[in-house]
Amino acid sequence: MSDAVPARFAVTVQELGRSLGFNWERSEAELIADQLTGIQEGLRKAAARLGPADEPATVFEAVE
Amino acid sequence: MSTELPEGGPWQWSLVDAAAAIRERRITACELLDSILGRIEAVEPDIHAFSLVDPTFARRQADQLDRELSDGAPRGPLHGIPLGVKDIFDVEGLPTKCGSALYVDAAPATADADVVGRLRAAGGLLVGKTTTHELACGVYTPPTRNPWDLSRCCGGSSGGSGAAVAAGAVMGGTGSDTGGSIRIPAALCGVVGIKPSYGVLSRSGVAALSWSLDHVGPLARSVDDAALLLQTMLDPADGHPAVFPVVPANLDGAVLGISTDPVFTRVEPAVRAAFDTACTLLEEAGARLVDVAIPGLEDTLTIEFAIVMAEAAAYHSAAIRERPGSIDEGIRRLFQAGALLPAEDYLVAQRLRAELCRDVARVYAEQGLHAIVAPSIPVTPYRPDELEREIDGLMESITDANVRTTAPFNLTGLPAVALPMGLTEDDLPVGIQFVGRPFGEAEVVGLARSYEQRRDSRRLDEVHPLRRPHLA
Numbered sequence: 001m002s003d004a005v006p007a008r009f010a011v012t013v014q015e016l017g018r019s020l021g022f023n024w025e026r027s028e029a030e031l032i033a034d035q036l037t038g039i040q041e042g043l044r045k046a047a048a049r050l051g052p053a054d055e056p057a058t059v060f061e062a063v064e
Numbered sequence: 065m066s067t068e069l070p071e072g073g074p075w076q077w078s079l080v081d082a083a084a085a086i087r088e089r090r091i092t093a094c095e096l097l098d099s100i101l102g103r104i105e106a107v108e109p110d111i112h113a114f115s116l117v118d119p120t121f122a123r124r125q126a127d128q129l130d131r132e133l134s135d136g137a138p139r140g141p142l143h144g145i146p147l148g149v150k151d152i153f154d155v156e157g158l159p160t161k162c163g164s165a166l167y168v169d170a171a172p173a174t175a176d177a178d179v180v181g182r183l184r185a186a187g188g189l190l191v192g193k194t195t196t197h198e199l200a201c202g203v204y205t206p207p208t209r210n211p212w213d214l215s216r217c218c219g220g221s222s223g224g225s226g227a228a229v230a231a232g233a234v235m236g237g238t239g240s241d242t243g244g245s246i247r248i249p250a251a252l253c254g255v256v257g258i259k260p261s262y263g264v265l266s267r268s269g270v271a272a273l274s275w276s277l278d279h280v281g282p283l284a285r286s287v288d289d290a291a292l293l294l295q296t297m298l299d300p301a302d303g304h305p306a307v308f309p310v311v312p313a314n315l316d317g318a319v320l321g322i323s324t325d326p327v328f329t330r331v332e333p334a335v336r337a338a339f340d341t342a343c344t345l346l347e348e349a350g351a352r353l354v355d356v357a358i359p360g361l362e363d364t365l366t367i368e369f370a371i372v373m374a375e376a377a378a379y380h381s382a383a384i385r386e387r388p389g390s391i392d393e394g395i396r397r398l399f400q401a402g403a404l405l406p407a408e409d410y411l412v413a414q415r416l417r418a419e420l421c422r423d424v425a426r427v428y429a430e431q432g433l434h435a436i437v438a439p440s441i442p443v444t445p446y447r448p449d450e451l452e453r454e455i456d457g458l459m460e461s462i463t464d465a466n467v468r469t470t471a472p473f474n475l476t477g478l479p480a481v482a483l484p485m486g487l488t489e490d491d492l493p494v495g496i497q498f499v500g501r502p503f504g505e506a507e508v509v510g511l512a513r514s515y516e517q518r519r520d521s522r523r524l525d526e527v528h529p530l531r532r533p534h535l536a
Contacts (some may be wrong), residue, residue, distance in 0.1 A: 022388075039401075042366030043367075046366060050419060
């Protein structure tokens with residue numbers, strides 16, 4: 001697990017995963033936690049350049 | 065167009081030439097199929113591009129097509145043309161296995177995917193299913209190999225179609241592209257792949273990876289061949305403008321954007337050299353190349369993977385809970401992580417994507433761009449066990465490298481044509497992509513064709529797998 005991922009997040013992921021039907025060992029939960037953390041940190045950083053959420057985010061439908 | 069019979073046999077014809085030969089009764093669908101099946105027999109033990117070849121199924125179609133032509137009722141522009149279908153598209157009577165142990169016992173599909181039905185209605189002859197990277201999620205497509213060098217990968221996820229087309233085992237194929245899966249094998253196998261605008265082609269009957277990013281499209285050996293396939297895959301009721309016959313766009317006066325962002329400039333030296341040559345050629349043809357800066361490109365991978373993981377988790381919801389052992393570990397982990405990604409984060413990713421779309425649209429409008437031109441991918445063909453490569457002094461995963469130059473146009477849904485732009489010193493192909501304006505398929509296909517016709521293709525033709533009786 002990456003040093004950046006607190007151990008308690010892996011515990012949370014394991015417990016949340018169990019409630020959603022995934023029976024992860026702790027080591028697997030750590031890998032999932034690491035992956036989620038990477039994506040979420042990237043999104044937080046990128047979202048900093050977004051303005052106020054004054055438009056609803058919709059699923060992409062058209063390029064125009 | 066050439067009417068001469070190629071030295072190696074009819075399988076060497078381009079798709080357009082073969083279609084003309086059948087139409088003009090210079091060859092029958094059965095004769096062309098026999099030639100193709102002979103080529104498959106010669107190369108398939110080396111490239112493994114098919115998950116299923118069904119000669120009986122194919123001969124039945126060829127007999128029927130020949131009867132229809134004898135009766136004076138050709139179906140359409142693909143009458144008798146042998147095609148491969150990526151094994152995530154339903155073909156009536158054949159199983160759809162998606163390269164996955166999840167579907168190893170899949171029953172035959174009861175109907176064609178929409179676009180497969182259209183290919184058949186135009187006279188396309190399906191010889192089998194081409195391989196896909198597992199669940200259309202990867203850039204290696206084992207066990208398929210690259211016809212240019214059997215020690216290398218064909219890319220993915222539409223790797224089977226790319227390899228089969230390059231080797232002359234089919235004249236065209238279908239692919240899907242969620243984060244580059246048509247353009248990556250097109251670049252690595254030295255063929256043409258078209259990812260049309262999002263939503264232009266029906267995805268009904270095609271297994272999903274990520275609904276809001278999935279595109280389907282054709283792969284073939286030339287822009288003309290690929291455009292003819294794209295034309296037949298379009299639903300005429302949609303009223304989309306014709307892309308075939310291709311009207312070569314005038315490069316003289318065309319405004320082409322070149323991104324200055326490291327997402328596109330950080331490429332291997334052989335890719336850089338070929339791209340520089342391509343840019344010089346475009347300028348000599350009269351195109352005006354302008355630098356473009358698109359904000360937020362560095363976030364492409366984060367946005368792409370956040371959306372893919374969430375949507376794939378929803379699509380494969382039952383499988384990732386009930387049969388996780390039947391999914392590759394890395395893919396399974398990505399999809400399961402997607403089940404835990406908060407809805408809030410998924411929507412942030414979609415907001416970032418909408419922002420990227422607006423930024424790209426603004427750049428096209430402000431600079432009057434006809435297209436953006438970029439290397440299809442930053443890397444040259446890699447080996448199956450090669451997971452990372454050093455690019456410009458930085459180690460990067462092969463997957464991330466491939467996806468960073470292709471995914472921006474999945475997120476924005478813009479039409480893109482990927483085609484060969486040259487060779488490495490080892491005679492391996494490298495590719496260029498032309499990315500057009502929204503729903504501007506006809507224009508961007510025309511630009512790509514104009515470039516294809518001006519490109520120095522002599523060495524590409526000399527060393528092409530199509531010229532080799534055997535690939536090993």
